[in-house]
Amino acid sequence: MLPDAGIVPAVPGPEGGSAPSGIPVQAGPSSTTQRAEPPAGGAELRSRAEAEAYVASVCFKHGPPRYLGVELEWLLRPGGPADPDGPTDPAGPTDLADVLAALGPHAPASLVPRSPAAPLPHGSVVTVEPGGQVELASPPTAGLGALLAAVEGDTAALHARLAVRGLTPEPRAADPVRPARRLLQLPRYRAMERAFDRLGPHGRSGMCSTSAVQVALDAGERADLPARWAALHELGPVLVAAFANSPLLHGRRTGWKSSRLAAWLALDPARTAPPVSLDGDPALTWAERVVGTPLLCVRSDGEWPTPEGVSFADWVEGRLPGRRPTVADLEYHISTLFPPVRPRGFLEVRYVDGQQGADWALPVAVLAALTARPAVVDRVREICAPARLRWTSAARHGLEDRVLAAAAVEVFTLACAELPALGPPPALLARLVEVTERRVAAGRCPADVPLPGEPAPAGPLETLEIIPSPTEGALP
Numbered sequence: 001m002l003p004d005a006g007i008v009p010a011v012p013g014p015e016g017g018s019a020p021s022g023i024p025v026q027a028g029p030s031s032t033t034q035r036a037e038p039p040a041g042g043a044e045l046r047s048r049a050e051a052e053a054y055v056a057s058v059c060f061k062h063g064p065p066r067y068l069g070v071e072l073e074w075l076l077r078p079g080g081p082a083d084p085d086g087p088t089d090p091a092g093p094t095d096l097a098d099v100l101a102a103l104g105p106h107a108p109a110s111l112v113p114r115s116p117a118a119p120l121p122h123g124s125v126v127t128v129e130p131g132g133q134v135e136l137a138s139p140p141t142a143g144l145g146a147l148l149a150a151v152e153g154d155t156a157a158l159h160a161r162l163a164v165r166g167l168t169p170e171p172r173a174a175d176p177v178r179p180a181r182r183l184l185q186l187p188r189y190r191a192m193e194r195a196f197d198r199l200g201p202h203g204r205s206g207m208c209s210t211s212a213v214q215v216a217l218d219a220g221e222r223a224d225l226p227a228r229w230a231a232l233h234e235l236g237p238v239l240v241a242a243f244a245n246s247p248l249l250h251g252r253r254t255g256w257k258s259s260r261l262a263a264w265l266a267l268d269p270a271r272t273a274p275p276v277s278l279d280g281d282p283a284l285t286w287a288e289r290v291v292g293t294p295l296l297c298v299r300s301d302g303e304w305p306t307p308e309g310v311s312f313a314d315w316v317e318g319r320l321p322g323r324r325p326t327v328a329d330l331e332y333h334i335s336t337l338f339p340p341v342r343p344r345g346f347l348e349v350r351y352v353d354g355q356q357g358a359d360w361a362l363p364v365a366v367l368a369a370l371t372a373r374p375a376v377v378d379r380v381r382e383i384c385a386p387a388r389l390r391w392t393s394a395a396r397h398g399l400e401d402r403v404l405a406a407a408a409v410e411v412f413t414l415a416c417a418e419l420p421a422l423g424p425p426p427a428l429l430a431r432l433v434e435v436t437e438r439r440v441a442a443g444r445c446p447a448d449v450p451l452p453g454e455p456a457p458a459g460p461l462e463t464l465e466i467i468p469s470p471t472e473g474a475l476p
Contacts, residue, residue, distance in 0.1 A: 061346065075131070078167065096132055122138075131207060171451060180201075181208055187299075196267055200266065219347050238408050246260040262396070265391065274391055275289070295320075296333075340391075369422060383407050398447060
């Protein structure tokens with residue numbers, strides 16, 4: 001059990017998915033919570049207002065911001081880290097059996113039923129994503145230094161196990177060579193694939209061929225929550241651009257610095273786009289969005305149905321044949337939304353590309369430093385105001401976008417000034433200063449530096465139109 005002010009944990013959902021724990025927590029004042037009281041766990045939902053009240057009650061937890069967490073994903077490929085043919089290796093997708101054998105006692109029980117699913121030495125839990133990506137999820141930790149030390153140790157232990165089976169983490173956040181292929185044969189992911197396929201090819205790419213750094217932050221005190229929620233979104237395009245690390249996907253340069261984010265934004269905008277507005281009470285607006293979002297699937301025996309054009313509100317109101325939804329169904333539905341910032345009791349920042357080597361610690365440190373004090377949050381919002389809607393440009397152009405580049409220099413300079421108060425390892429502070437001075441100030445991101453074996457940009461890029469018409473602002 002975590003302290004009251006801590007992060008509300010996620011619990012495994014059926015077939016390896018996850019959903020908020022359902023622990024009732026204090027919600028901010030909203031018209032939703034005034035219309036209906038949240039139902040008890042396991043109860044059948046009787047109205048849209050009741051469903052919205054439940055979402056508002058569990059997705060934001062108030063208290064002093066003390067805890068941090070991080071989830072790190074890695075695409076895997078055969079061969080050692082020094083393999084000169086790494087990124088252009090024509091070998092097929094990683095075999096799931098090799099991944100599970102490498103994980104040994106840390107393999108998730110959803111894939112290896114008799115596995116103890118033991119945490120890594122410092123408490124991180126390992127899961128496997130649909131395309132065979134390996135994910136490490138840290139426990140919530142009080143203090144940046146303690147979190148970084150724990151995750152560094154667990155990362156080393158995990159990568160050592162993978163190396164024994166000849167698997168090495170891909171340094172990019174999108175698979176530069178192989179087509180998307182789903183390795184997990186579970187009803188959840190079969191249903192997701194069917195639902196996403198109706199909208200285009202990007203669902204398979206996002207599910208199976210991308211990796212991210214996801215940072216978990218406490219939601220903060222009730223009075224500070226609206227500004228904190230807004231700042232994490234307004235900061236998003238700047239950090240997307242500065243940390244973009246996926247210029248190739250499926251064997252070609254796409255013309256996007258973050259092909260990963262471009263694919264995620266395009267695969268199902270109803271569940272992946274940033275909010276249209278950041279005004280109002282976050283608990284209310286999030287609850288309305290969740291309940292109004294179409295169902296991805298409905299859990300059942302055998303194959304899970306994927307109703308088309310039916311929202312959770314429709315289901316509650318009896319517009320789907322069969323049984324009415326329960327609280328557990330709503331918790332599962334919440335887990336099928338993937339916006340840039342997702343409230344799960346804590347705030348899960350999902351928009352940063354997976355980083356190369358130990359640089360995963362940089363976005364963790366930047367976000368921790370820029371949200372540690374309300375005055376700094378306010379300053380972040382001021383800096384990012386001109387860039388706050390430039391999600392598409394951030395993914396496509398990185399810091400070649402002059403508006404994003406100007407904001408990034410100020411944001412990273414501010415992070416360098418605020419980070420020492422959090423007691424980071426000296427090497428991390430030095431690395432952040434180096435990246436700020438030599439990369440961000442120069443208008444460059446990781447995607448701008450070709451890796452060994454990758455084709456260098458030469459003349460006009462062959463552009464893959466991942467998002468049909470680039471626009472500034474929230475995608476529809």
